[in-house]
Amino acid sequence: xxxxxxxxxxxxxPPEVAGKALAPRLDTLNGRTVYIVDxxxxxxxxxxxxxxxxxxxxxxxxxTVYKPINSVYTRDDxxxxxxxxxxxxxxxxxVGH
Amino acid sequence: MSIDLKYGVPTVCLHTSMFVTVTxxxxxxxxxxRMRQVYxxxxxxGKSPEQIGGYVFGVSPIxxxxxxxxxxxxxxxxxxxxxxxxxxxSRATPRLCEPASEAELNQLFLDNNWxxxxxxxxxxxxxxxxxxxxxxxxxxxxxxxxTATHFREVWECTVEQVAVNAVMAGxxxxxxxxILAIAATGASARGxxxxxxxxxxxxNGPIRREIEMNAGTGAMGPYNQANAxxxxxxxxxxxxxxxxxxxxxxxxxxxxxxxxxxxPTFAENEERSPFEPLHVQRGYxxxxxxxxxxxxxxxxxxxxxxxxxxxxxxVRNMMRGMDPNESPVFxxxxxxxxxxxxxxxxxxxxELIAWICENARMPAGEYWDYQLVQNxxxxxxxxxxxxxxxxxxxxxxxxxxxxxxxxxxxVVVGGETNGYWRIAGARSAGSACVDDWR
Numbered sequence: 001x002x003x004x005x006x007x008x009x010x011x012x013x014p015p016e017v018a019g020k021a022l023a024p025r026l027d028t029l030n031g032r033t034v035y036i037v038d039x040x041x042x043x044x045x046x047x048x049x050x051x052x053x054x055x056x057x058x059x060x061x062x063x064t065v066y067k068p069i070n071s072v073y074t075r076d077d078x079x080x081x082x083x084x085x086x087x088x089x090x091x092x093x094x095v096g097h
Numbered sequence: 098m099s100i101d102l103k104y105g106v107p108t109v110c111l112h113t114s115m116f117v118t119v120t121x122x123x124x125x126x127x128x129x130x131r132m133r134q135v136y137x138x139x140x141x142x143g144k145s146p147e148q149i150g151g152y153v154f155g156v157s158p159i160x161x162x163x164x165x166x167x168x169x170x171x172x173x174x175x176x177x178x179x180x181x182x183x184x185x186x187s188r189a190t191p192r193l194c195e196p197a198s199e200a201e202l203n204q205l206f207l208d209n210n211w212x213x214x215x216x217x218x219x220x221x222x223x224x225x226x227x228x229x230x231x232x233x234x235x236x237x238x239x240x241x242x243x244t245a246t247h248f249r250e251v252w253e254c255t256v257e258q259v260a261v262n263a264v265m266a267g268x269x270x271x272x273x274x275x276i277l278a279i280a281a282t283g284a285s286a287r288g289x290x291x292x293x294x295x296x297x298x299x300x301n302g303p304i305r306r307e308i309e310m311n312a313g314t315g316a317m318g319p320y321n322q323a324n325a326x327x328x329x330x331x332x333x334x335x336x337x338x339x340x341x342x343x344x345x346x347x348x349x350x351x352x353x354x355x356x357x358x359x360x361p362t363f364a365e366n367e368e369r370s371p372f373e374p375l376h377v378q379r380g381y382x383x384x385x386x387x388x389x390x391x392x393x394x395x396x397x398x399x400x401x402x403x404x405x406x407x408x409x410x411x412v413r414n415m416m417r418g419m420d421p422n423e424s425p426v427f428x429x430x431x432x433x434x435x436x437x438x439x440x441x442x443x444x445x446x447x448e449l450i451a452w453i454c455e456n457a458r459m460p461a462g463e464y465w466d467y468q469l470v471q472n473x474x475x476x477x478x479x480x481x482x483x484x485x486x487x488x489x490x491x492x493x494x495x496x497x498x499x500x501x502x503x504x505x506x507x508v509v510v511g512g513e514t515n516g517y518w519r520i521a522g523a524r525s526a527g528s529a530c531v532d533d534w535r
Contacts, residue, residue, distance in 0.1 A: 002198035002199065002200065002201075003198065003199075004196040004197060004198065005196065005197065005198065005199055005202060005219060005221060006193055006194075006196050006221065006222055007193065007194050007202055007219045007220050007221050007222070008192065008193055008194070008220040008221075008222065008225050008257070008258075008261040008264075009190055009191050009192060009193060009194050009261070010206075010211050010220060010258070010261045010262050010265060010333070010337040011190045011211070011258070011337050011338070011340075012190065012243065012252040012253060012254035012255075012258050012337065012338035012339070012340070013190050013252060013253045013254065013255075013258075014188045014190070014250060014252050014340055015250050015251060015252070015253075016187045017125075017126060017127070017128050017184065017185060017186050017187070017250075018128050018183075018185055019128045019129070019182050019183025019184050019185040020102045020127065020128040020129045020183040021102075021129075021176075021180070021181045021182065021183055022101055022102070022107070022129060022131065022132065022133070022176055022180045022181070022183075023101045023102070023104075023105045023106055023107045023108070024105075024107065024176065025107050025172060025173050025174060025175055025176060026107060026172055026173050027173065028173060029169060029172060029173060034172070035106075037100070040472070040475070040476040041472045042140075042141060042142035042468065042472060043141050043142050043143070043144070043149070044141070046141070046144075046146050046149045047111070047137070047141050047149050047152070047153065048111075049146075050146070050149050050150040050152070050153040050154075051111070051153055051165070051168070053150065053153075054153055054154060054165050058165070059169070068476070068479075069476065070476075070480050071476050071477050071480055071482075072472070072473050072476045072477060073247075074247045074473075076099070081099055081100050081103070081104045081106075082104070084100055084104065084106055085100075085104040085105065085106055088106060089106070089107075090106060090107045090108065090172045091100045091101075091106050091107070091108040091109075092108070092109050092110075092111060092168060092172075093100065093108060093109075093110050093111070094110070094111035094112075095111070095112060096113075096140075096141040096142050097112070097113045097115065097116065097139065097140055097141055097142060097291070
């Protein structure tokens, strides 16, 4: 039998993960305002305007607001999130790639 | 995720199919594994509006359901108990691995993606204890925090955990304060950008000589134990202390980057440089020992010398070859540094950096059409951030500057076998004083 060795584990310490509840869903989108949030990365504007076009064609009773974030996706954007909370009912957020 | 989890607005996230694993991993680590995510075909970038419209009006390659049906259902279908609870869990990092044979442990480290796939030195208790003798800091003291990228969880590391990775890299114990200082910058040599980044470290001050680092011939190559193993330790500690660097999950670099094997680490050739050392430029005393980390390194341009007639054009051509979203680090052999003084008339690093900023220009129309400029700079410009907003006001044919002086670095390295020099695309990730970690 080979000699047994004792070695250290090389990993760091991960954070605790606390469960988070999803926001309650809507019963319908009709008559509601859906923010379509553009993360402004790799042609995401074209992607999200296509999403907006789908709603206009298939669910015209839904009001959509195309909303580019205030800076780049690597920065938090509380002003935009607050606007959506106050003026919107739901959100679709997308990135290109 | 913030809109849904923090602000209480029902949200669906749209991604391309290439990002299934990583996005599911991210929401799990944020305690909401059932966050509604819908996947489109990949890629979006570069496709026509008609093609992208086809993605949106079409079927998800992951769920095989119509994309917009999934989106609408994601906003309207009632939540179940799992949605309302989320996922709570904790993970322990045992200090030691289970005892095993050398062969079994080497296989364990490979299987757990704890290595760079090259052989390592197993971090035995004795070896780690020897490494610990070269710092006055306590084993359980927190050195810093690391993450693979934005949105991923942030991990914490201790002095002893850095020592473990230093042993694995083959570093001699006397290098340990340098490695601790690198860890303390918080920079990652295993950033998870799809652009396949590598990192680089410049070492200044007396520590260079104390541990016999190379600043001369072959300094950026595999010819010096300190340079080589400190750089490798930077890579290993990054991946293990940030929670991994696994392709498709915690590493998304499309092509990978061979520079990431080494994370080029070298001493500035202060003795032969005609310029002020990097750490002095940054406000440290010359007699302090300092590491300066650079991240986002993807390529280098090079040339030989500076010719009297057209040197300025040659340098401009090299700078125009870089992606304008990158920041340049001029890596000058001492011969080349003196040529910038003698031929270019640029007597100090400050004058050279000013010349670079004045001469690195391109038409505004071309500049704003670069994809990375669109991704990272255009959004900031449109919301008024200067000097980007000023560049956005320029006419399409106006020659606008690529960089500000704060983005440009100059380092002198090399053994004067010839006057070669390079421009590395890499941005500063901060400096840390080695003396604080002795």
